[in-house]
Amino acid sequence: MSLHYQPGSVSFENVIKTFGNVTAIDNVSFTIEPGNLVTLLGPSGCGKTTTLRMLAGLEHPTSGRIMIGNKDVTHLPATDRDVSMVFQSYALFPHMTVAENVAYGLNASGVNKIEAKEKSEEGLELVGLADYGQRYPSELSGGQQQRVAVARALVLEPEVLLLDEPLSNLDAKLRRHVREEIRELQQKIGLTAVYVTHDQEEALAVSDRIIVMNRSVIAQEGSPRELYEAPASSFIADFIGDANLIEADIIATDGKTADVAVGTLRCSLPQRGFDKGRVQLAVHPSSVRLSLRDQQSTGLTGTVRRATYLGNQMQYDVDSEVGSLFVVDYRVEQAIPVGSDVSIAFSNRGLALVKTA
Template sequence: MKIKTRAGSVVFENVTKTYGLGAVTAIDNVSFTINPGELVTLLGPSGCGKTTTLRMIAGLEHATKGKILIGGKDVTQLPATDRDVSMVFQSYALFPHMTVLENVAYGLTVTGVAKAEAHEKAEEGLDLVGLAGYGRRLPSELSGGQQQRVAVARALVLEPEVLLLDEPLSNLDAKLRRQVRTEIRELQQKLGLTAVYVTHDQEEALAVSDHIIVMNRAVIAQQGTPRELYEQPASGFIADFIGDANLVGAELVEVEGDMAHIEIGGLRQTLPHRGLGIGPVNVAVRPDAIELSAVNGESRQSSLKGHITHAAYLGNQMQYSVTSDIGDLFVIDPHIDAPIATGDEVRIGFSGRGLAVVPTDE
């Protein structure tokens, strides 16, 4: 017996969800498509609508307007019990009085699968998540990471069309989060699962996703691959939310084909104009795209200057807060052997990567 995978698509067509007779709009006319076998992350700040969206896929909430399809089937009005999905919860939700094997088999047994068959599948599920031989233990005898893997195994043995993961790593420490997220991603790719993953952790989203849907204020702010969102943010909000960004005012002074000449505090940069015309723009500048040098040192850049207001050593990098004529800047510098002291004056330049033009009207 092998656990089967039946990856299904997920489609939202103009879905709206309101509460309190329309007084509160949690999701506002949202449309997207998740293809079979993709891991797509719903990302955004608290209250943006990502968890409501996940719960609507699961059938735990119902759309006020619009249509939801799973595997091509209209499930908009179907209850959770009639949808071919499984969810991994933030809290693990394991039964403390049951063994690990019984926890994994539970969903099968309540749907009428014979106990022997359910336990055989549960053993396969535990083997998939690297917990073969742990079936007789109680959840309390496992680490947090192991308990989360049990929760994943319990969802997988139901052979869902779509696997839903609701902030599955938020209860783990930072090092364990990195380990378990890698395991989840490798398992999803190995089985060809369709997975929808909710998190507020930008690094986690970048690490595990085929695509990311960034939500803000009940709508989709931008969607795309991790690289597209990081390197081509559609707005200052996206630039700052997907990794840190310094948003600085600039002037687009000349357009040549797809490129534009941008003046940033007296420094000229050539960047893709991304459809923006001549006039004021903002430039999202990644912290590691800013180059600092002593004010009396040689520099290829012009005379844009600043002062270090805070310096912090983080082992593999220095982090600086800098005041300048273009605003307060957050800078990450890999040069740890010759740190710049708080209070020092510095020249400010930009590297070739990590800058993107974004609109000023948000």
């Protein structure tokens, strides 16, 4: 195999980026270890794409430092950085064959034609398109075109692979399939990758770590499990897990756990630095338990306002004594009709005390 990869680390140190009077990135610092896939996740306008563009050299910071490996690249142009980028739009040349598209960057950088052809073939083999070299982009599906774009980036043997919303042009089923392929390929060759998306499920599925951005700063950084199960704020709980945010009261603590009251319900949760008093509780939709209410029922009271069948799950909107609740229930054979009075309880998992964002 002629393709060889030396994954590099990435470091942002107190990076600020302004456009006129607008601060797009506000004192952002993070480190990515070699061989990891880290996702920049956040809503539109949060700063994730600007961060990726600064790493690519398409934008330069107003202040701060950017490192790739042991090299300070803060003010280097894109052509002098050992990175490759996969764009949202694929950016394939329609008049070139697939093999010519993959070899384009190699030819442009002066690699001889024989070596470029060999690496192009290896790149297509890596992404499962070894027999597609002589086709044109118009003869490929969207998923195949995206794999060609990935191959074109990989043959440049970058220290860091950058992926800017790479699946946004694909339908839902194909997105899931291609994201699995990208993750498997990244792990197979041990490449450092920085992945930008606004899709929470996509980020959870592909990432070693996730950096969630909001309003130009990092809201929280951690593993997918840490972010989902231990959100640092109500913003993270809502954005990552579509959590219900409920007013609750801590009635006792012992330094590790907190006894929490939500109406008539009681639960014991990790204290997470909170003191006795009013708090906000994040409850994931799948952690809400509904049952038809009768005279023996306990728990919170509510009424089903909307019920939606989605094949493998029911989704309910419930008006309750603690506010409107969004509920995901996998007991599709026991669907609760709209208008039903229900008793509401919470499971032991999927609950966390959070700070107000």
